[in-house]
Structures are given as C-alpha cells and as structure tokens.
Amino acid sequence: AQSVTQLGSHVSVSEGALVLLRCNYSSSVPPYLFWYVQYPNQGLQLLLKYTSAATLVKGINGFEAEFKKSETSFHLTKPSAHMSDAAEYFCAVSGRTGFQKLVFGTGTRLLVSP
Amino acid sequence: EAGVAQSPRYKIIEKRQSVAFWCNPISGHATLYWYQQILGQGPKLLIQFQNNGVVDDSQLPKDRFSAERLKGVDSTLKIQPAKLEDSAVYLCASSLEAGGPSEQYFGPGTRLTVT
Numbered sequence: 001a002q003s004v005t006q007l008g009s010h011v012s013v014s015e016g017a018l019v020l021l022r023c024n025y026s027s028s029v030p031p032y033l034f035w036y037v038q039y040p041n042q043g044l045q046l047l048l049k050y051t052s053a054a055t056l057v058k059g060i061n062g063f064e065a066e067f068k069k070s071e072t073s074f075h076l077t078k079p080s081a082h083m084s085d086a087a088e089y090f091c092a093v094s095g096r097t098g099f100q101k102l103v104f105g106t107g108t109r110l111l112v113s114p
Numbered sequence: 115e116a117g118v119a120q121s122p123r124y125k126i127i128e129k130r131q132s133v134a135f136w137c138n139p140i141s142g143h144a145t146l147y148w149y150q151q152i153l154g155q156g157p158k159l160l161i162q163f164q165n166n167g168v169v170d171d172s173q174l175p176k177d178r179f180s181a182e183r184l185k186g187v188d189s190t191l192k193i194q195p196a197k198l199e200d201s202a203v204y205l206c207a208s209s210l211e212a213g214g215p216s217e218q219y220f221g222p223g224t225r226l227t228v229t
Binding site: 103 | 118147154155156157158159162170205207215217218219220221222223
C-alpha cells in the first residue's frame with residue numbers, strides 16, 4: 001500500500017525567502033504524486049502532480065516539485081515566499097492501476113512572516 | 115464552472131444523534147468521494163462512487179455511516195448514531211475519471227462538532 005510522510009508539521013519562513021516542504025513516499029512501484037493546498041475554511045486545491053512525464057513538475061502560484069526516485073522524495077519548493085502562501089499543504093500518493101485511492105500525508109502548515 | 119457544493123457548512127449535534135451531509139459535484143464528473151479530515155490530520159477517504167456505484171468503502175464505519183449517490187449526481191453521507199470521535203471536517207470531492215492522475219476538485223467541507 002502507498003503512503004507519504006511529511007516532515008515538519010509547521011514551517012516558518014520570511015516573506016521573500018525560499019519555501020521547502022518535504023514529502024517522502026513509500027510505494028513498491030513509481031506512483032502518482034500530488035501536492036494540494038488548503039486555505040482556512042476552504043477545500044483542497046491541486047498545486048501540481050507527477051505522472052512520470054517529467055521529474056520536475058511546475059504548478060500554480062510559482063510552486064514546483066521534483067520527483068527523486070533514488071530518495072523516494074517529492075519535495076515542494078518556491079523560490080520566494082509571499083504572504084498569501086500561508087496555508088496548509090498536503091502531499092498525496094496514488095497507485096497507477098484501477099481505482100487507486102488518494103492517500104494524504106498529515107500536512108505541513110506554512111507560516112509566512114513579513 | 116461551478117465548483118463542488120456542500121451543505122451545511124457547520125453542524126453541532128450531541129452524541130447519539132444523527133446527521134446528514136449533502137454534496138453536489140461538478141457537472142459531468144463521474145466520480146465522487148467523501149473524505150473525513152480530523153483536526154491535525156490529512157483527509158482520509160471514506161467512500162468513492164463511480165456514477166452511482168460504490169468503488170471503495172473499505173474505510174467507512176458501516177455500523178454508523180452510510181452514503182448514497184442517487185442517479186449518479188448528488189450524494190448524501192449520514193452518521194447514525196454519532197460519536198464524539200466523529201468530530202471532523204467532511205469533504206466531498208469529484209473528478210472526471212476514477213483514480214490515477216485524475217484531478218480531484220474539493221468542496222469547502224462540512225465541519226461537524228459532536229458534543
């Protein structure tokens with residue numbers, strides 16, 4: 001069964017600083033990987049997804065993530081944080097065959113200070 | 115395009131009472147999901163429908179939870195009787211196709227508090 005581990009329940013950065021949110025996956029075969037963002041009192045919104053076309057995936061709002069098979073990682077980065085990036089971020093994994101469900105990590109809350 | 119609609123947004127009930135949540139997915143989306151998100155955790159899939167058939171309900175506590183998707187469109191999730199540990203946000207999502215890389219679109223959720 002697939003699973004993901006997000007390191008750090010909270011990450012604090014200053015506005016303009018690099019954002020790095022960590023995600024490691026566990027899967028016997030290369031899975032699909034996703035990053036979702038959740039703003040307060042809202043549902044989740046897809047930031048980006050990895051489907052094997054390219055290991056470096058670019059998403060919305062300037063975020064990107066790199067799939068590293070050797071490290072079983074899919075870390076999310078953004079070169080320069082903005083106040084509006086403050087939210088909860090979830091990494092998720094899905095298998096590639098049949099009706100594979102999405103399995104979410106426990107989330108990382110990003111705090112951005114001025 | 116209208117998003118996934120859910121109601122109510124908030125609900126407070128006492129333990130042992132019953133409660134129902136409603137979800138209307140994006141038009142044309144064949145797959146509908148119900149998730150439970152407990153405070154401090156990621157969403158956990160409760161049940162997945164493909165049109166009006168159940169694809170996965172392995173994590174649905176069937177002794178108290180039930181869900182239906184009439185005519186393959188909107189859906190209702192019911193809890194009867196509720197327990198304190200059911201306090202959570204219940205998220206509905208929909209996608210064009212089931213599983214794989216298909217993007218899931220989430221509604222705003224229903225926050226349930228059981229006292």
